[in-house]
Amino acid sequence: MPVETIKWQKNKVRIIDQTLLPHKVKFVSCTTPREMWKAIRTMKIRGAPALGIAAAFGVYLGVKNSQRAFFKDLDKTIKYIATSRPTARNLFWALERMRETAYRERYEPVSRIKHILLEEAKKILEEDKHICRKMARFGNALIKKGDTILTHCNAGGLATADYGTALGVIFMAHSSGKKIKVYADETRPLLQGARLTAWELRNEDIDTTLISDNMAASLMARGKIDKIIVGADRIARNGDTANKIGTYSVALSAHYHKIPFYVAAPLSTIDVKIKDGSFIPIEERHPDEVRKIGKEFIAPKNVKVFNPAFDVTPAKFITAIITEKGILRKPYGKSIKRAHAR
Ligand code: MRU
Numbered sequence: 001m002p003v004e005t006i007k008w009q010k011n012k013v014r015i016i017d018q019t020l021l022p023h024k025v026k027f028v029s030c031t032t033p034r035e036m037w038k039a040i041r042t043m044k045i046r047g048a049p050a051l052g053i054a055a056a057f058g059v060y061l062g063v064k065n066s067q068r069a070f071f072k073d074l075d076k077t078i079k080y081i082a083t084s085r086p087t088a089r090n091l092f093w094a095l096e097r098m099r100e101t102a103y104r105e106r107y108e109p110v111s112r113i114k115h116i117l118l119e120e121a122k123k124i125l126e127e128d129k130h131i132c133r134k135m136a137r138f139g140n141a142l143i144k145k146g147d148t149i150l151t152h153c154n155a156g157g158l159a160t161a162d163y164g165t166a167l168g169v170i171f172m173a174h175s176s177g178k179k180i181k182v183y184a185d186e187t188r189p190l191l192q193g194a195r196l197t198a199w200e201l202r203n204e205d206i207d208t209t210l211i212s213d214n215m216a217a218s219l220m221a222r223g224k225i226d227k228i229i230v231g232a233d234r235i236a237r238n239g240d241t242a243n244k245i246g247t248y249s250v251a252l253s254a255h256y257h258k259i260p261f262y263v264a265a266p267l268s269t270i271d272v273k274i275k276d277g278s279f280i281p282i283e284e285r286h287p288d289e290v291r292k293i294g295k296e297f298i299a300p301k302n303v304k305v306f307n308p309a310f311d312v313t314p315a316k317f318i319t320a321i322i323t324e325k326g327i328l329r330k331p332y333g334k335s336i337k338r339a340h341a342r
Contacts, residue, residue: 002162003200006045006053008122013057017044018158022199030054033062033077040084040091043190047159048233048269049128052090055081056121059098063114070110074102086281087242087310089234093268094124125161131266132163134324139169139229139264140176142320142327147173147226148181150216153244154196155231155264165264166229167200169322174206181207183225187244188213189289189307213246217253228254229322232265239315239332240277241265245308251317263313264322270336277312285309 006015012029013036020026028044030036036058039045045054062077063070078095085091101120105113143149149170156167164171173180182201187193194210201208211219219225228250234242241247241263254261274280287305291297299305321328321335325342328335 003157003203004162005047005050005158006057006125006161008057008118008125013054013061015039015045015054016158018046018196019044021158021195030057031061033058033080036061037081037084040081046192047154047156048088048090048231049132049160049165049266050158051085051088052094052268053121053125053128053161055084055091056094056098056124059095060114060117060121063102063117066114067110070113071102071106074099085283087233087283088269089271090266090268097124128161128266129163131324132160132165132168133172135165135264135266135322136163136168136172138324138327139262139322140172142260142262142322143169143173143178143180143227145178146180147178148183148224149173150183150185150219150225150228150250151197152185152193152213152216152228152230152247152250153187154192154200156197156200158196158200159231164200165231165266165322166262167197169229169262169264170201170206171204174204181209183209183211183216183219185213185216185246185250186210187246189285191293192244213249216250217257220253220257220259225254225257225259228259228261229264230262232263232269233310234280235263235265235270235321235336236274236276236280237270237272237333237336238276239318239321239328239330239336240280241313241315241318241321242277242280242282242310243313245311248311248313251313255317260319261313261317262320262322263318267323267325267339270340272336272340277314280310280312282311283309
């Protein structure tokens with residue numbers, strides 16, 4: 001059963017609090033843009049497509065009680081939600097889509113525009129469910145019976161509405177009887193691999209082995225990995241891909257060992273406005289995420305820390321990008337353009 005990461009329920013946005021997983025499955029509600037912003041910033045909800053959905057509902061929450069200053073409130077909310085986290089393209093894509101929807105309907109009564117905005121946020125959520133399953137079907141064609149797949153971070157149901165991008169491909173391969181095995185990188189500092197990916201894979205009864213991040217290259221050298229599939233937070237129009245910190249090292253090791261390295265992401269993750277990965281804003285997070293594991297300090301409290309949340313994998317190390325419009329190959333400049341035109 002896929003996990004319901006985010007849904008609209010009883011006039012509230014209900015999300016699963018991912019900071020408590022895998023120990024506790026707890027749902028929390030957001031009723032204001034501030035609560036939505038906080039949930040995003042503190043990673044109660046995370047993962048690029050899920051952030052897009054959250055941002056869309058956040059916009060509605062910001063205008064639902066608004067009257068005469070409707071468009072002022074709309075612009076203010078959009079600006080505010082945009083400050084929550086900087087890297088995931090889907091968040092900004094969803095904010096732009098909500099703004100365009102509202103302005104397109106600007107001659108309608110305010111009550112009608114509000115209704116349309118809520119419907120648009122629900123549509124973004126429903127579309128994600130279809131898109132992930134489409135990607136999974138395309139990606140499944142790349143998987144052979146008995147493959148062992150490595151993944152990094154969490155690109156599962158928890159990072160989307162309910163199914164996942166990279167993990168969606170894995171779920172589809174598993175349910176089509178391919179008897180795959182998965183290695184999940186734990187993904188320091190916040191352990192999305194250990195806490196979230198391992199949890200999702202075990203819930204589906206998939207043969208899963210957790211490793212610490214520094215073990216991946218050695219497994220590749222021993223011939224234990226057939227394929228790598230990861231998600232993405234933002235893809236530049238030349239195919240350079242930002243994903244959770246550590247992805248670049250995995251891609252480099254895969255390239256050296258001649259192992260296919262796939263990125264699975266919806267077109268809404270592709271930022272066609274930027275020509276390469278050097279333009280992707282990389283979030284830097286609180287030093288304590290590195291000084292601590294969970295609540296425990298594992299380093300001197302006064303040690304300096306560098307904590308970028310993402311890195312950029314150059315397009316040349318990516319074998320293919322799995323999207324809802326099919327499998328994109330190099331040169332990505334051209335295949336991305338074609339996919340957008342389809
Ligand atoms: O910091 P996070 O947990 O939001 O980072 C998430 C990732 O890096 C995922 O791999 C990415 O968003 C793809 S999710 C389908």
